[in-house]
Amino acid sequence: xxxxxxxxxxxxxxxxxxxxxxxxxxxxxxxxxxxxxxxxxxxxxxxxxxxxxxxxxxxxxxxxxxxxxxxxxxxxxxxxxxxxxxxxxxxxxxxxxxxxxxxxxxxxxxxxxxxxxxxxxxxxxxxxxxxxxxxxxxxxxxxxxxxxxxxxxxxxxxxxxxxxxxxxxxxxxxxxxxxxxxxxxxxxxxxxxxxxxxxxxxxxxxxxxxxxxxxxxxxxxxxxxxxxxxxxxxxxxxxxxxxxxxxxxxxxxxxxxxxxxxxxxxxxxxxxxxxxxxxxxxxxxxxxxxxxxxxxxxxxxxxxxxxxxxxxxxxxxxxxxxxxxxxxxxxxxxxxxxxxxxxxxxxxxxxxxxxxxxxxxxxxxxxxxxxxxxxxxxxxxxxxxxxxxxxxxxxxxxxxxxxxxxxxxxxxxxxxxxxxxxxxxxxxxxxxxxxxxxxxxxxx
Numbered sequence: 447x448x449x450x451x452x453x454x455x456x457x458x459x460x461x462x463x464x465x466x467x468x469x470x471x472x473x474x475x476x477x478x479x480x481x482x483x484x485x486x487x488x489x490x491x492x493x494x495x496x497x498x499x500x501x502x503x504x505x506x507x508x509x510x511x512x513x514x515x516x517x518x519x520x521x522x523x524x525x526x527x528x529x530x531x532x533x534x535x536x537x538x539x540x541x542x543x544x545x546x547x548x549x550x551x552x553x554x555x556x557x558x559x560x561x562x563x564x565x566x567x568x569x570x571x572x573x574x575x576x577x578x579x580x581x582x583x584x585x586x587x588x589x590x591x592x593x594x595x596x597x598x599x600x601x602x603x604x605x606x607x608x609x610x611x612x613x614x615x616x617x618x619x620x621x622x623x624x625x626x627x628x629x630x631x632x633x634x635x636x637x638x639x640x641x642x643x644x645x646x647x648x649x650x651x652x653x654x655x656x657x658x659x660x661x662x663x664x665x666x667x668x669x670x671x672x673x674x675x676x677x678x679x680x681x682x683x684x685x686x687x688x689x690x691x692x693x694x695x696x697x698x699x700x701x702x703x704x705x706x707x708x709x710x711x712x713x714x715x716x717x718x719x720x721x722x723x724x725x726x727x728x729x730x731x732x733x734x735x736x737x738x739x740x741x742x743x744x745x746x747x748x749x750x751x752x753x754x755x756x757x758x759x760x761x762x763x764x765x766x767x768x769x770x771x772x773x774x775x776x777x778x779x780x781x782x783x784x785x786x787x788x789x790x791x792x793x794x795x796x797x798x799x800x801x802x803x804x805x806x807x808x809x810x811x812x813x814x815x816x817x818x819x820x821x822x823x824x825x826x827x828x829x830x831x832x833x834x835x836x837x838x839x840x841x842x843x844x845x846x847x848x849x850x851x852x853x854x855x856x857x858x859x860x861x862x863x864x865x866x867x868x869x870x871x872x873x874x875x876x877x878x879x880x881x882x883x884x885x886x887x888x889x890x
Contacts, residue, residue: 670692
């Protein structure tokens with residue numbers, strides 16, 4: 447083969463879609479295998495001792511009661527004064543009911559769906575971090591840090607809604623990021639934008655605060671499209687690529703995927719409450735029910751003894767004892783805040799999508815509580831923001847040469863420190879009985 451032919455072949459390879467490049471198939475298989483391994487291992491670890499405590503605790507009783515009503519077809523009619531099933535859309539309760547249908551009305555059944563959602567969440571964190579920085583080991587590092595963040599372990603083992611909201615939101619954010627940031631065919635990008643909207647619609651059908659991460663994706667997509675239309679679209683190389691990808695998707699397709707699809711998905715799933723209560727699905731009834739849900743949420747009092755201000759959550763250093771000693775892993779929580787500072791500094795120097803998405807997702811999910819009209823705020827509301835901190839640490843460590851201390855990779859030191867803190871807290875989080883509950887010491 448002559449020199450001209452070699453040059454032509456090289457050029458064809460460079461212009462070929464990512465799926466046709468040498469080594470791409472092996473890399474994709476590696477990601478798929480790792481994702482499957484993460485899903486199975488996370489599911490099995492979370493499932494261990496899931497029957498503890500053997501009774502409903504914290505807010506589990508509310509959601510399991512609704513799930514029982516769904517299974518027994520005896521939810522109160524919408525016309526009644528009963529608030530049962532009116533605080534949130536019902537998809538999360540249906541998922542809990544599905545777990546109870548499979549495993550029975552017992553601790554395993556109550557929490558089975560949360561364990562599945564937890565495994566799906568960890569896979570999404572791994573893949574999203576990989577899409578952002580194209581570094582397999584740092585993506586795996588982000589998944590490991592997420593698992594060792596006590597927040598994840600506790601919320602993925604309790605029959606409450608937040609793990610469902612975040613799992614769907616994370617898959618929506620992953621699909622959106624892949625659509626605008628990966629080397630894909632235009633048709634694939636458009637399909638991913640619709641999948642993103644579908645996932646966000648499902649998240650909203652579990653709980654309304656899914657709107658925060660959804661808003662980050664929607665605004666990011668529209669801003670990237672606008673940037674591609676600007677005369678100076680190429681002024682920043684890091685944003686030029688996703689901006690051009692958003693332009694290739696097209697504004698009508700972006701709007702369809704990120705506005706029409708989530709709205710239609712939400713309404714279709716929301717109609718389940720009308721089916722469950724044998725009520726006709728009419729527009730005025732939908733509006734009236736949303737007004738009622740908003741009023742109930744705004745007026746929710748809860749337990750003021752465990753309430754805490756939203757701005758204190760990032761720095762909290764004591765556990766929420768009533769919810770499996772819930773407390774964020776100090777290594778991840780405070781290391782993640784430092785990583786967000788690094789992201790902010792990088793954005794000031796040169797705007798880039800990974801840092802922008804991380805900061806926006808963290809702040810949107812935290813600052814919503816500054817304007818949400820709820821009388822009582824509880825520490826576990828910090829969950830979605832807390833889940834952004836492990837990927838933030840991974841993104842902050844991306845360099846041509848991995849940073850080291852005394853010849854040891856910083857990522858390894860951070861992982862070992864996070865693991866040590868997790869193990870210290872594990873006996874209380876897993877509800878081990880005495881004397882094992884204090885095998886590493888007890889909180890004062």
